[in-house]
Amino acid sequence: MTEPKKLTTIQAIILFIALILTLFPIFWIVMTAIKPPTDWNASPAIWIPSEPTLVNFMTLFDPDAIRAYGVGGVSQAATSAVIGSIIASVTATIFSVAIGLFSAIGISRYAKNSKWTPLVILSGRMFLPAAIAVPFVIIFSNIGLTDTYTGLIAIYVAITLPFSTWMLKSFVDDLPREIEEAAMIDGRSRLMAHITVTIPLIKGGLFATTMFIFILNWSEFLFALVLSYSNINTIPVQLAKYVTATAGTLYGVQAALAVLAMLPLIVVGYYIQSHLARGMTFGAIKQ
Amino acid sequence: MKTEVAPEIQTTMQREVIPATKAHRNKNGRGVSRYMTVPGLLVSLFVLVIPLLVALYMSFTDWSPTRGTLLDANLIGFENYSELLFWDNRFLHAVVRTLLISGTCLVLEFSLGLGLAVLFLREFRGKSVLFSAFLTPMMVLPVVVGYIFWMLFQSNGPVNQLLEIMFGAEAAVLWFRSPSHAVAAVIITEVWHWTPLFFLILLSGLKSIPENPVRAAIILGASPRQVFWRVVMPMLKPVIIVAFIIRAMEVIKLFDEVFMLTRGGPGSSTETISLYIYKLAFNDFQLAYAAAAAFLVLIGSLTLIHLMLLPVRDRLLEGNR
Numbered sequence: 001m002t003e004p005k006k007l008t009t010i011q012a013i014i015l016f017i018a019l020i021l022t023l024f025p026i027f028w029i030v031m032t033a034i035k036p037p038t039d040w041n042a043s044p045a046i047w048i049p050s051e052p053t054l055v056n057f058m059t060l061f062d063p064d065a066i067r068a069y070g071v072g073g074v075s076q077a078a079t080s081a082v083i084g085s086i087i088a089s090v091t092a093t094i095f096s097v098a099i100g101l102f103s104a105i106g107i108s109r110y111a112k113n114s115k116w117t118p119l120v121i122l123s124g125r126m127f128l129p130a131a132i133a134v135p136f137v138i139i140f141s142n143i144g145l146t147d148t149y150t151g152l153i154a155i156y157v158a159i160t161l162p163f164s165t166w167m168l169k170s171f172v173d174d175l176p177r178e179i180e181e182a183a184m185i186d187g188r189s190r191l192m193a194h195i196t197v198t199i200p201l202i203k204g205g206l207f208a209t210t211m212f213i214f215i216l217n218w219s220e221f222l223f224a225l226v227l228s229y230s231n232i233n234t235i236p237v238q239l240a241k242y243v244t245a246t247a248g249t250l251y252g253v254q255a256a257l258a259v260l261a262m263l264p265l266i267v268v269g270y271y272i273q274s275h276l277a278r279g280m281t282f283g284a285i286k287q
Numbered sequence: 288m289k290t291e292v293a294p295e296i297q298t299t300m301q302r303e304v305i306p307a308t309k310a311h312r313n314k315n316g317r318g319v320s321r322y323m324t325v326p327g328l329l330v331s332l333f334v335l336v337i338p339l340l341v342a343l344y345m346s347f348t349d350w351s352p353t354r355g356t357l358l359d360a361n362l363i364g365f366e367n368y369s370e371l372l373f374w375d376n377r378f379l380h381a382v383v384r385t386l387l388i389s390g391t392c393l394v395l396e397f398s399l400g401l402g403l404a405v406l407f408l409r410e411f412r413g414k415s416v417l418f419s420a421f422l423t424p425m426m427v428l429p430v431v432v433g434y435i436f437w438m439l440f441q442s443n444g445p446v447n448q449l450l451e452i453m454f455g456a457e458a459a460v461l462w463f464r465s466p467s468h469a470v471a472a473v474i475i476t477e478v479w480h481w482t483p484l485f486f487l488i489l490l491s492g493l494k495s496i497p498e499n500p501v502r503a504a505i506i507l508g509a510s511p512r513q514v515f516w517r518v519v520m521p522m523l524k525p526v527i528i529v530a531f532i533i534r535a536m537e538v539i540k541l542f543d544e545v546f547m548l549t550r551g552g553p554g555s556s557t558e559t560i561s562l563y564i565y566k567l568a569f570n571d572f573q574l575a576y577a578a579a580a581a582f583l584v585l586i587g588s589l590t591l592i593h594l595m596l597l598p599v600r601d602r603l604l605e606g607n608r
Contacts, residue, residue, distance in 0.1 A: 007411045015406055015417070018399075022421055025479065028445060029435045043443035099326045106323030124335050126589060128540050130561040131581025134568045135338035135345065138357065158334035165327055219428040221543045222561075226569055236430040240547065251438065258431045269426030270419055276426075277487045284529050285488050 029262075032255035033057070037069045040251040056256035066253065078257055081238035085261075087149055088224070088234060089217035092156030096217075097210050099157065100164025105194055107165070108172040109180075125162045125282075129222045137226055147231045155223045160213045163279055167212060170283025171205030172198065208275035211268045218265060235261045346579035351572050360575070367579035377555055378580055381563040382587075388470065388559065389538040392477045393531060399478070400485025407490050425483040433547025436476040440548075466556030469549050473557050476544050481537075485530055492526030493519070532595050539588050560584050 007015065032040070033056055035049040058065040060078040136155060137146060145151030175198065183193040199206070221236040228237055235257065242254045269276065277285045341357070346367055350360030371378050403421065407414070424432070439446050440462035450458040462468045496519060504518045542561035545551065551558035551566065558566075564584075568577035 005409055007406070007409045011406055011409065012411070014402075015411075018403060019417065019420060021479070022424060022483075024445075025432075025435045025439060026423060026427070028439060029431070032438060041441075041443070044448050045441075045443055045445050047445065099330060102323045103327030106321075106325075106327070110321055110323065124331055125536060126585070126592060127335070127339070128561055128564065128581060128584055128588075130540070130542060130564040130568075131342065131578070131585060132335065132338050133565070134574055134578050134581065135342040137568075138345075138574070139338060139341060142356075154334060158330055161327060161330055215426065219430070221428075221430045221546075222565070226565075236428060236543070239430055239434060254434065255438070258434050262427045262431050265426050265428065266423060269422070273419060273422055276422065277484075277491055280425075280484055281488065281529055281533050284533075285491060285526065 026262075029255050029258050032251055033259045035252050035255075037066065037071045037252060056252040057260070059253045060256055060260065071250075076238075076241075078235070078238050078260075081233045081235045081257075082260070084149070084228075084233040085218060085235045088152050088156060088232075089214055091149070092153045092160065092217045093210060093214045095153065095157045096160040096164045096213050097168075097206070100161055100168050100209070100213075101199070101206070103161075103165040104168035104172050105198060108169050109177060109194075123162075124158060129159070133222060133226050136223070140227065146227055147229045149232055152224060152227055152232060152234075155227070156217045156220060159220070159223075160216050162282065163216060164209055164213050166282035167209045167275075167279045168202070168205065170278055170286065171202040171209075173283075175201055205275070208272040209279065211272045212275065212279040215265050215268060218261075342578040342581060345575050346582050348575050350575040352574065353572070367576050368583065370576070371580055371583060377558070378563060380555070381558050381560045382584070384470075384557075385539060385541065385559045385561075388474060388477070388541065389535065391474050392481070392538055393534055395474070395478045396482045396485045396534065397489075397527070397531070399482045400487075401489050403482070403486045404490040404493055407486075408493060421486060422483045424480050425487075427480070429480070429543035430547055432476060432480045433544035436472065436479070436544070437548050440472050463549055464553055466553060469553060469557045473541075473545055473548060476548060477538065477541065480544065481534060484534065488526060488530040488533075489523070492523050492530075496522050528595065532592060535595065536588075536592060539584075539591075 031047065031049060034052040034054065035046065036051050036053045036055065039046045039049050055065055055069065060082075063077050140146040140151045145154070179201065180190075180193045180197050183197045184190065188196065219236070220234075221240070224232075224234040224237045225240065228234070239254060239257050239261065242250060242257065345357060345360075347362055347364060348357070348360035349363050349366075350357055407418065411417075427435075438444060441447075442459070442461050446462070447459040450460065460468050462472045500518050500522070501514060504514045509517065540561055541559045542565065545557055545559055545562055546565075549557045551562045555563075560580075564577050564580050567573045567580065
């Protein structure tokens with residue numbers, strides 16, 4: 001494009017309004033998370049808490065903490081949900097990226113002419129999760145995988161594999177294959193050439209992909225909802241349960257859980273923001 | 288950015304220097320490396336294809352969990368499908384509603400994202416900080432987004448408070464009691480969540496447009512508006528199509544946000560296809576019927592996406608620009 005011009009006043013105002021609209025919901029949830037119970041559902045709503053407190057966050061791990069404010073305790077601590085989310089997302093991310101890395105190198109280097117391999121893997125994204133959840137629940141209940149982390153992780157790997165494969169493929173595509181051929185001339189096998197040359201050269205991309213897949217796994221809701229009964233739990237499911245079980249009487253505690261859920265993703269997201277488009281578009285859009 | 292020697296030169300060099308070395312022999316990918324895609328395909332097979340086949344079989348039966356195993360179920364042919372297509376108003380409404388919500392969201396997200404992206408072609412202070420700020424929504428979990436907006440749209444929540452300040456006490460709305468307002472709440476939520484994706488994609492698309500055609504058009508006396516519509520937009524077209532396909536694939540599945548916001552209510556006025564299938568299967572336990580609905584949707588959405596994909600399929604598969 002031509003040389004950038006300055007913003008006009010009107011454009012600056014538009015930008016400012018857009019910024020406020022973008023950040024207001026996040027401001028609101030953070031403020032709610034530090035409100036004492038008296039401010040939770042006040043009418044008219046209270047924007048800035050009268051006495052900011054961390055009691056909502058403490059209640060997540062100690063259901064009785066909120067009693068100091070004369071509010072009945074929460075029925076269930078969120079500890080199991082936090083641990084469950086960490087177990088499921090981290091494990092599934094490792095598997096998804098590992099398998100995706102193999103597929104990515106395979107597709108980029110050896111399947112240039114085969115269009116169906118990448119499409120089979122990509123097709124996983126086109127199904128309605130609500131639709132494949134039905135057969136999953138049936139199959140899993142027959143082989144004893146419902147309500148287990150193994151089952152949940154297997155599904156997470158399956159649904160994030162298209163993203164990890166395609167995002168990593170776009171990084172491998174950026175490497176000239178002559179680099180690997182040079183290593184092979186030095187006497188290394190193809191596989192060793194990939195391990196010693198390809199993978200180290202895309203480690204930035206590998207890191208971004210890992211973080212991106214973590215975001216997806218951490219956010220997953222539907223499968224965790226239909227596959228968890230009593231043994232397993234994740235933060236999104238817990239958040240949904242809080243809302244139903246208490247019919248909106250525990251705003252602050254729910255908000256605290258929501259903040260806890262989104263905080264790691266915002267940190268990770270900023271870190272890999274230049275790769276987000278690549279991940280979301282399966283590597284088709286680079287930045 | 289690529290530091291690549293022209294490929295033809297490279298290959299010629301190698302052909303001369305190393306005829307029939309191991310590397311050369313393996314050119315077609317013999318050895319272990321050839322099977323590198325197998326784990327990925329196996330996962331896709333066991334975790335996607337097989338469940339889908341089970342669901343397909345199930346959709347031709349009258350099975351429900353109270354009738355023993357799936358093998359005990361009666362085959363009833365296309366009965367589920369004809370029921371869905373010709374008699375099930377709730378399903379048809381869910382389909383139309385999902386398409387309307389998806390279409391509205393795509394148009395709004397695209398317009399807002401494009402507007403924002405164009406502003407970001409200008410120079411201003413704090414641009415990189417603002418860029419990060421504008422991306423924040425897409426990093427928030429869908430469930431949390433749904434929950435946040437559920438709070439914002441409470442009858443005594445901040446949205447109503449602002450409406451009252453601006454337009455008087457009558458402007459406050461019971462967002463989750465009236466069907467049209469509930470749909471609006473869903474759309475607003477979804478637009479807030481995903482406009483940043485369009486912004487991000489379109490901005491990178493705009494930045495990658497070569498300078499020369501734009502310069503040439505300006506020199507030839509084109510107005511800024513003409514430059515934008517006649518020169519920039521055509522070059523941006525593949526990027527726009529990719530963005531639309533990616534978002535269409537996701538928005539058609541709309542579930543998490545609606546589940547948190549309205550649970551499909553009031554009545555079934557915000558019930559998307561995903562939510563309807565979820566309720567059929569996991570609240571009413573009509574699993575066979577839900578599977579049939581899922582397949583109809585799958586066929587429909589694959590057709591839609593395929594049609595959208597046609598003009599850019601090769602580009603998406605290559606992953607190169």
